[in-house]
Amino acid sequence: MADRIGADKLTRLGSSIFDEVAACRAAAAAAGQDVIDLSIGSPDLPPSTRVMQALSEAALKPASYRYPTSHGSEEFRRKAAEWMSFRFDAKIDAYDGLATLMGSQDGLAHLALALCNPGDKAIVPDPGYPVYAASLAVAGVEPVGLKLRPENGFLPHPDDLPDEVWDEARFVLLGLPGNPVGAASSRELLERLLAKCRKHNTILVHDLAYSEMGYAGYRPQSVLALPGALDIAVEFHSMSKSFHMAGCRIGFLAGNPEAVSALRRLKANIDYGVFSAVQQAAIVALDEVMEPGYVGYGRIYESRRDALVRALNDAGWPVEPPAATMFIWAAVPQPPQGGKRWSSRAFAERLLMDTGVAVVPGDAFGSEGEGYVRIAFVEQEERLIEAAERIARWLPVFWKGEG
Incomplete structure (x- = not known):
């Protein structure tokens, strides 16, 4: 009976990437990581x-x-x-x-x-x-x-x-x-x-x-x-x-x-x-x-964007600042001297388990997303900079295959 439960169309959906990332975050936290969640585009600030x-x-x-x-x-x-x-x-x-x-x-x-x-x-x-x-x-x-x-x-x-x-x-x-x-x-x-x-x-x-x-x-x-x-x-x-x-x-x-x-x-x-x-x-x-002088949240996110882009570039991960949204679309960093090329999903999993920084693998967004990850700047600037600092310490070790 159990094998007959569920519509066939559900097989075309696959699993939700956000559920998968949530499970990986939980596993990283259970392993003792202080997780910095840059995966879900959920605003961390309340409305007025x-x-x-x-x-x-x-x-x-x-x-x-x-x-x-x-x-x-x-x-x-x-x-x-x-x-x-x-x-x-x-x-x-x-x-x-x-x-x-x-x-x-x-x-x-x-x-x-x-x-x-x-x-x-x-x-x-x-x-x-x-x-x-x-x-x-x-x-x-x-x-x-x-x-x-x-x-x-x-x-x-x-x-x-x-x-x-x-x-x-x-x-x-x-x-x-x-x-x-x-x-x-x-x-x-x-x-x-x-x-x-x-x-x-x-x-x-x-x-x-x-x-x-x-x-x-x-x-x-x-x-x-x-x-x-x-x-x-x-x-x-x-x-x-x-x-x-x-x-x-x-x-x-x-x-x-x-x-x-x-x-x-x-x-x-x-x-x-x-x-x-x-x-x-x-x-x-x-x-x-619509009130005169309204400022909104854009300046906060622009400051976060600039801080995170600058910190990731300093960490050795070249990324471009987005013109809009709360996401950086970043190519998976590759070793400067060549070597193994990691898939989006494998890289995102290793990044989370090794550093506690959660991002979403690009292949979740379609075949053209392979080779990229999505990074949401939905944390305070100090946490974003901390995430980049963890990555800076980790990348050279990861590239050498010693992580």
């Missing part, structure tokens, strides 16, 4: 006092414990649309063009089920965030990888795929800036992607979870600010990263009304939406960022 106070006050109201509206309160949707206009000059209909989600991952996981039939094709980045491919596996959709390569600055080149692939694809899903690669996208690239999708009648899905985490003057852009984008594009936004509300689980999908409606219809049949107290807190968070 005002946001936490709003959540507390709303949670004390008895009415908050009724079922919420599945597609989100009118007040939150209006505030999200107002923020889209303020931040990007994107004009979104708060009802037909916006759906509230339990975090953007909730929407990303269900979008293919709402837009595609089994056997359809969809284009996803390689490397890309694991839920992109996992959502297609659950929906029975065939993934087509759009490769992000270092020679192209890890940015997508839409012409790399032939026209017949674009004709067959129901949608293309890209994060600009993305996870694991925080490359800076230009307006011109977004325009080219939009034109390509319009030509081939392919829906453009833009994952903009890191919209407020750009550095050195770079500000991520919304595809929905482009003329005609609402005809063929949707965009995911998250309150988790830039707004430090990861544990609250709230985000939204905005854009083309037909695509938004499809996801809303699916969600209305499988859940009851976001806790209303969380929606109230998110409204306060969006209000805050």
Whole structure:
């Protein structure tokens, strides 16, 4: 009986890399390591006092414990649309063009089920965030990888795929800036992607979870600010990263009304939406960022990025600073005199067990991720520098095969 439990589609998912890394962290801690966890992109700072106070006050109201509206309160949707206009000059209909989600991952996981039939094709980045491919596996959709390569600055080149692939694809899903690669996208690239999708009648899905985490003057852009984008594009936004509300689980999908409606219809049949107290807190968070003089968390992460990049380079591990997000996409360091080349996974495991520094192997994000690891700067600067110092002491020993 036991061998018949579980859907066949689960075999296409594989195991969750984040569960694997968590198990390795636990093993390293049990072996006596002081683990510095740079694996999961979970913000280590809380939201503002005002946001936490709003959540507390709303949670004390008895009415908050009724079922919420599945597609989100009118007040939150209006505030999200107002923020889209303020931040990007994107004009979104708060009802037909916006759906509230339990975090953007909730929407990303269900979008293919709402837009595609089994056997359809969809284009996803390689490397890309694991839920992109996992959502297609659950929906029975065939993934087509759009490769992000270092020679192209890890940015997508839409012409790399032939026209017949674009004709067959129901949608293309890209994060600009993305996870694991925080490359800076230009307006011109977004325009080219939009034109390509319009030509081939392919829906453009833009994952903009890191919209407020750009550095050195770079500000991520919304595809929905482009003329005609609402005809063929949707965009995911998250309150988790830039707004430090990861544990609250709230985000939204905005854009083309037909695509938004499809996801809303699916969600209305499988859940009851976001806790209303969380929606109230998110409204306060969006209000805050629209106030004059608001600074936000970007400066903190930029300082962390600079400190960690500098320390890793000093340690003998050459890395480039990301233009955005909370991740460094780093090539696995190789011995200066040649020798054994380590896979991403083997290197990440040895790094954790030998130094206590946890990162995510790049192959978890797709075949193009082999040879890289993702490093999250989600600790205080002193811990980031300590991680780099441990690596500096370890690398020469590791390269000699003596570790």
